[in-house]
Amino acid sequence: METGRYTAAGPDAWRREPTGAMRVPIIIYADREQLRAMDDKVDEQLEHVAGLPGIVNAAYAMPDAHWGYGFPIGGVAAFDADAGGVVSAGGVGFDISCGVRTMLTGVHADEIRSRQRLLADRLAREIPAGVGSRGFLHLKPRELDEMLAGGARWAVGRGYGVKRDLERIEERGCMAGAEPEWVSERAKKRQQDEVGTLGSGNHYLEVQEVVEIFAADAARAFGLRCGDAVVTLHCGSRGLGHQIGTEFLREMATAAGRHGIVLPDRELACVPVQSETGRRYLGAMAAAVNCALANRQVLTHLVRGVFAELLPAAEPDLLYDVSHNTCKKETHLVDGHERQLHVHRKGATRSFGPKHSSLPPELHDHGQPVLIGGTMGTSSYILAGLGGPVERAFSSACHGAGRTMSRRQACKRWRGRAVMDELERRGIIVRGASFKGLAEEAPGAYKDIDGVVAAAETAGLARRVARVTPLICIKG
């Protein structure tokens, strides 16, 4: 990226003052090298976001930011509905409420190693993965509406998990404001057999080992000990979220002009929060969030089934579940005044600090767990939200490593089979839905996760609690 217009605005924070149609500055959290290596498109897309009506404070990017559809992945922007603020389907992304969930197993990683291949094969058999994969649930229209209204709470009510799980999920497992009637029949039809499926692309299920602790107090509260095995899954709202995103992007592109919004890029389609389309999108989006929460809950049930059979000493217990593609109405302090804002996080994780009212009592003093997924060959991280007097990017942090190479480029450079063999030599058993998928997801196609997380910490977005490395990876 051409960095000439950016000036240092704190540790690993960079600021570009508004020019032209920009209403607010741009703030990018990254170290100097990450900023330099960032795609020019991130700057261009943030410039467009900064010009949208009702935007508050700044258009933000996280250290893992890269070019996305209309709005960068790793981008955060908040809008004030009372000041003409907008909601953008591209600002949420196609995979609505794509997110990460980590479970503690309570067993040592050596227990996993003693039956690693068997566990990998059984997980691969029980967890439906890949494009078009179907689950064991086949929902009738009424059940599907109940799932969209109830999220993980619906799943627990059906016996897929326990009430305690719900305390460890954002929104306590069910996002308010879901309006299943505003979800198209087509979107519902695509989802009827897809609850409890992983999907494809960068979605995965991993069994990991805790290898490093950075903050002993928070690690203790989170239940993380060096040498322990944890299970992490990364997936979203499957066909339903994608269908909603597609339909509303089209509708918003047409409707934006009627509301006097000039779009510098058609992909950045948006409408006022207080418009008919805006309200319908937010109701449908909340339903998709619930779909993703139900999906991760049903997958958790499948994981528990496999562990109960092969490693009965393990009792997978939910640490936390975070979404990183959302638009949420939240209260934030802006210039000393509390304001209700619609915060878009696209490829960015919420990172509420200690004492936030949404946290369960046992996490109250330590902040929200922030789950950062790496690649199948590198570390992943568990951080904690910071809060404090200065809230950065409306309490947000990065979500992963971020790609440096397109899927097409990665396919040219690596063979899926060789990627899998190399990882196995390093003690990581990989089971993928396709070899092409494994090539696309080669660890070398991503930024350095250690550097991304270090920058997030230096910038004050969240603090590191633990690092984990993969033992088993089931790849979609």
Place this chain on the structure above:
DNA sequence: ATGTGC
């Protein structure tokens, strides 16, 4: 991300 394009 995605019944991998509309």
